[in-house]
Amino acid sequence: MLKVPEHQVAGRQAIDGKLGPLIDNLGHFYKPLQDDDERGTRELTFYHSFSSNTRIPHHIRRFFPVFHGTQLLKASDGSGLCPHLVLQDITSDHLNPSILDIKIGSRTWYLEASNDYIQNCFHKDKTTTTVSLGFRICGLQIYNESGFWKPGRKLVRNFTADDVRSVLRKFVSSNVGPEPDCCFADSVYGGCDGILERLLELKTWFEDQTMYHFRSCSLLFDKESFLRGKTPFAEVKLIDFAHVVDGNGVIDHNFLGGLCSFIKFVSQVLADSKGSTMEDKF
Amino acid sequence: MLKVPEHQVAGRQAIDGKLGPLIDNLGHFYKPLQDDDERGTRELTFYHSFSSNTRIPHHIRRFFPVFHGTQLLKASDGSGLCPHLVLQDITSDHLNPSILDIKIGSRTWYLEASNDYIQNCFHKDKTTTTVSLGFRICGLQIYNESGFWKPGRKLVRNFTADDVRSVLRKFVSSNVGPEPDCCFADSVYGGCDGILERLLELKTWFEDQTMYHFRSCSLLFDKESFLRGKTPFAEVKLIDFAHVVDGNGVIDHNFLGGLCSFIKFVSQVLADSKGSTMEDKF
Numbered sequence: 001m002l003k004v005p006e007h008q009v010a011g012r013q014a015i016d017g018k019l020g021p022l023i024d025n026l027g028h029f030y031k032p033l034q035d036d037d038e039r040g041t042r043e044l045t046f047y048h049s050f051s052s053n054t055r056i057p058h059h060i061r062r063f064f065p066v067f068h069g070t071q072l073l074k075a076s077d078g079s080g081l082c083p084h085l086v087l088q089d090i091t092s093d094h095l096n097p098s099i100l101d102i103k104i105g106s107r108t109w110y111l112e113a114s115n116d117y118i119q120n121c122f123h124k125d126k127t128t129t130t131v132s133l134g135f136r137i138c139g140l141q142i143y144n145e146s147g148f149w150k151p152g153r154k155l156v157r158n159f160t161a162d163d164v165r166s167v168l169r170k171f172v173s174s175n176v177g178p179e180p181d182c183c184f185a186d187s188v189y190g191g192c193d194g195i196l197e198r199l200l201e202l203k204t205w206f207e208d209q210t211m212y213h214f215r216s217c218s219l220l221f222d223k224e225s226f227l228r229g230k231t232p233f234a235e236v237k238l239i240d241f242a243h244v245v246d247g248n249g250v251i252d253h254n255f256l257g258g259l260c261s262f263i264k265f266v267s268q269v270l271a272d273s274k275g276s277t278m279e280d281k282f
Numbered sequence: 283m284l285k286v287p288e289h290q291v292a293g294r295q296a297i298d299g300k301l302g303p304l305i306d307n308l309g310h311f312y313k314p315l316q317d318d319d320e321r322g323t324r325e326l327t328f329y330h331s332f333s334s335n336t337r338i339p340h341h342i343r344r345f346f347p348v349f350h351g352t353q354l355l356k357a358s359d360g361s362g363l364c365p366h367l368v369l370q371d372i373t374s375d376h377l378n379p380s381i382l383d384i385k386i387g388s389r390t391w392y393l394e395a396s397n398d399y400i401q402n403c404f405h406k407d408k409t410t411t412t413v414s415l416g417f418r419i420c421g422l423q424i425y426n427e428s429g430f431w432k433p434g435r436k437l438v439r440n441f442t443a444d445d446v447r448s449v450l451r452k453f454v455s456s457n458v459g460p461e462p463d464c465c466f467a468d469s470v471y472g473g474c475d476g477i478l479e480r481l482l483e484l485k486t487w488f489e490d491q492t493m494y495h496f497r498s499c500s501l502l503f504d505k506e507s508f509l510r511g512k513t514p515f516a517e518v519k520l521i522d523f524a525h526v527v528d529g530n531g532v533i534d535h536n537f538l539g540g541l542c543s544f545i546k547f548v549s550q551v552l553a554d555s556k557g558s559t560m561e562d563k564f
Contacts, residue, residue, distance in 0.1 A: 106388075106389065106535060106536060106539075107388065107389070107413075111408065111413060111414065122404070126393065131389075131393060132393065132530075132532065133532055133535075134532075134535035134536070134539075161530065161531070161532065207542055207546070208546070210546070248414075248443065249443070250414065250415055250416075250443065250543060250546075251542060251543050251546045253388060253415075253416035253539035253540055253542055253543040254388055254416070254539060256538075256539050256542055257388075257416075257535035257536060257538050257539025257540075257542075258535055258539075260489055260533060260535055260538055260539075261532060261533050261535040264489070264490070264492070264532070264533045
């Protein structure tokens with residue numbers, strides 16, 4: 001039995017007769033591959049290349065969803081059978097996941113793309129935080145005692161640097177009001193199993209790897225499984241590889257720069273929360 | 283007695299009745315500030331801010347030319363008295379300097395600039411190595427036994443990734459032919475006083491500093507004074523601050539990404555030269 005993912009925070013959704021991803025109860029995420037869609041082909045090519053690439057260190061492979069090949073399935077838009085990528089469903093088993101989807105890089109276009117695509121991305125990059133911060137929040141949901149906070153797409157698109165700082169605080173708080181308490185900052189962002197440490201691992205790899213350039217790719221964070229002790233470390237995954245291009249022997253400086261900027265934002269939330277804890281104590 | 287700098291490899295030159303920088307025999311570099319030129323004002327503002335900024339670590343200050351204020355001087359284009367920035371002349375005392383001028387960053391424009399400026403930069407960034415490599419060579423001269431090799435602007439503008447690799451090899455070779463020997467790679471790029479170590483120092487600062495964003499700014503390398511033992515470490519300077527904007531609490535992810543890419547290029551030349559030395563031995 002396939003169903004529409006409940007906790008999808010960004011991207012095309014399989015609702016109102018549209019084409020979008022589906023999930024099953026076994027932890028699989030099915031992403032449709034349209035025949036005439038260059039993106040689908042590029043994403044499939046990436047998964048094939050990455051899966052068989054022996055130069056990917058084991059600790060880096062953990063950042064990517066497991067790839068189980070492709071499968072013909074009835075498309076969610078009623079158009080009949082359509083090939084789907086079969087991937088690991090990252091939020092499977094999570095009762096009330098708090099999720100952040102962050103598109104990394106100060107540029108989402110690439111030289112190999114069409115002029116229309118470049119112009120479209122160029123405009124979006126300038127009018128979101130992509131150019132200014134080197135990343136943008138694409139979607140989020142944060143769960144706390146009063147339920148989910150899931151701001152609409154338009155609101156998310158208009159986020160400023162201060163909104164981003166606020167979201168990063170709320171993500172590790174027990175409240176999502178104007179003064180988030182950041183009570184989980186230390187356990188979720190900090191420590192040797194926290195998100196910051198995972199991001200630094202990824203950064204080290206990006207300073208060296210010259211195989212892939214990840215355009216318009218997102219980092220997905222979930223705090224629930226880590227906080228509940230289901231996983232030994234904070235979950236950080238890279239998703240969306242429809243715009244991965246050959247690195248041609250050059251590091252992905254666009255992703256790396258954006259990642260470093262994001263790391264700085266997370267570090268600041270962590271440092272501020274430590275500062276305020278100290279103030280509380282004295 | 284003021285004269286036209288002999289070893290300028292990029293930027294506006296004070297020749298053919300044009301406005302450009304001048305030097306004296308005391309190690310000063312005079313850069314004209316035009317009244318109607320926003321760039322000049324921005325560069326002066328940067329030098330004032332940077333000079334008095336107590337948060338700049340001492341080892342980072344060494345990367346910047348010393349600023350001696352401004353002075354009214356006869357402009358090189360014959361237009362009469364014009365204020366000039368008075369800066370340290372980096373190549374003063376160097377008999378035959380080998381110089382590389384590298385504009386760092388995969389984007390030279392900034393949101394605060396005019397639309398025309400953005401479009402102009404956007405086009406240049408795409409058609410040079412700026413977008414693909416995260417930096418571009420703006421000018422160079424390399425001295426060896428047969429004299430200076432100083433390719434023309436048009437040639438430099440059309441450099442590919444392979445040309446960049448070749449230039450980085452020639453810069454540390456005794457020959458500039460098709461097979462550079464890289465005999466100075468280890469002493470100029472490597473070691474604890476070499477260029478690579480200096481670049482890593484700069485990288486560490488850029489991972490943290492959120493005060494300035496350096497758009498369209500260049501790194502200038504000179505190997506002569508270091509090889510001749512005149513300076514205890516390789517000379518790496520940042521120049522051209524006409525497009526520095528406020529960091530607004532965000533790291534300069536654009537400069538940092540490009541710097542990391544450049545570091546990787548230099549590391550590869552160093553690693554390859556070590557590999558070939560090993561091959562020669564066995």
